[in-house]
Amino acid sequence: MPLGILLSTVRYEERRLLSELERRDVPVVRLDPRTMSFAPKDVEGLRGMTVLNREISSQRAALAAESLEAFGARPLNDASATRVCGNKWSTYLRLKEYGIPTPTTLLAPTLETGMEAIASLGYPAVIKPLSSSWGNRVSLITDQYAAEAVLEHCAALPSAVARTVIVQEAVRPGSPDIRGIVVDGVCLGAIIRSSSDWRNNVARGATAEQHAPSEEIHRLCVRAAAAVGATIAGVDLVERADGGYTVLEVNSRVEFQGFERATGVDVAARIVEACPAELIEVKEPV
Amino acid sequence: MDTQCISCAGTLEIPADSYQGEIVSCPGCSTELEIQSTHPLELAIAPEPEEDWGE
Numbered sequence: 187m188p189l190g191i192l193l194s195t196v197r198y199e200e201r202r203l204l205s206e207l208e209r210r211d212v213p214v215v216r217l218d219p220r221t222m223s224f225a226p227k228d229v230e231g232l233r234g235m236t237v238l239n240r241e242i243s244s245q246r247a248a249l250a251a252e253s254l255e256a257f258g259a260r261p262l263n264d265a266s267a268t269r270v271c272g273n274k275w276s277t278y279l280r281l282k283e284y285g286i287p288t289p290t291t292l293l294a295p296t297l298e299t300g301m302e303a304i305a306s307l308g309y310p311a312v313i314k315p316l317s318s319s320w321g322n323r324v325s326l327i328t329d330q331y332a333a334e335a336v337l338e339h340c341a342a343l344p345s346a347v348a349r350t351v352i353v354q355e356a357v358r359p360g361s362p363d364i365r366g367i368v369v370d371g372v373c374l375g376a377i378i379r380s381s382s383d384w385r386n387n388v389a390r391g392a393t394a395e396q397h398a399p400s401e402e403i404h405r406l407c408v409r410a411a412a413a414v415g416a417t418i419a420g421v422d423l424v425e426r427a428d429g430g431y432t433v434l435e436v437n438s439r440v441e442f443q444g445f446e447r448a449t450g451v452d453v454a455a456r457i458v459e460a461c462p463a464e465l466i467e468v469k470e471p472v
Numbered sequence: 473m474d475t476q477c478i479s480c481a482g483t484l485e486i487p488a489d490s491y492q493g494e495i496v497s498c499p500g501c502s503t504e505l506e507i508q509s510t511h512p513l514e515l516a517i518a519p520e521p522e523e524d525w526g527e
Binding site: 318319389 | 493
């Protein structure tokens with residue numbers, strides 16, 4: 187049976203994965219969620235198929251993962267991990283449930299609740315949409331006027347989902363953060379990300395350097411991935427003022443361009459090897 | 473292989489090892505184009521990034 191790969195846009199990461207699969211002569215079926223309505227013609231042959239979920243759209247990725255499971259396929263990551271990682275509040279709840287250090291976070295469905303949440307956490311605080319990527323709409327709030335302005339803008343958004351935000355304790359905003367990548371229960375390493383922006387997303391221009399992860403970072407990355415149920419995960423952490431580490435978020439469809447370039451680790455190969463062994467012919471790199 | 477930009481009609485080069493779904497930028501007009509098919513080569517205007525794109 188071929189390996190499925192769910193994607194629409196091919197970025198660096200998908201190119202690396204497709205190339206690695208070609209190199210290993212793994213038969214691949216591409217599934218484009220933009221064209222799948224899960225009508226009978228779409229679901230033929232899905233039963234039992236492992237499908238790497240590399241869809242760029244968070245909503246399409248979550249819907250497709252759930253649908254694939256319903257029709258007997260095995261998305262990687264699974265639908266639950268994709269859903270949890272796609273929602274920052276759900277991720278926070280899982281991390282808390284599993285006893286993983288993470289910044290104090292409060293749910294803010296309304297402007298008033300948001301103001302109360304910020305008042306209880308103190309300044310600075312961070313406002314984040316439930317779902318966002320690349321740091322979009324993530325705001326560092328340094329005073330009451332900024333809080334009111336951002337929350338008023340959120341409250342004016344047309345979608346109820348977009349109006350709901352989380353308010354999070356700001357942990358050393360502007361300091362570098364750490365990204366670890368976990369595949370199949372193993373932390374592949376870590377990078378440290380720095381930026382002139384207070385957000386350290388590589389997609390926003392942050393620079394990445396290799397970081398020798400301590401045993402604590404290794405352990406936290408593996409535990410955070412397990413908490414959200416992800417076989418493949420990008421775990422973002424930051425060092426607290428007391429020297430310990432806290433997990434900011436977990437990504438289920440991890441981007442690894444900056445990680446591969448900084449560390450030399452072949453993440454694409456490790457991800458391919460996380461697929462069922464009968465699909466993957468091990469070939470040494472040429 | 474060389475092809476014609478569907479936006480400005482200028483020439484752009486598509487690497488032979490390109491994949492369907494990759495985004496290329498026209499050097500003449502900077503329009504982003506999605507490779508919809510490699511055999512035969514078919515391009516379309518790339519979709520605008522949406523708010524839920526990314527990791």
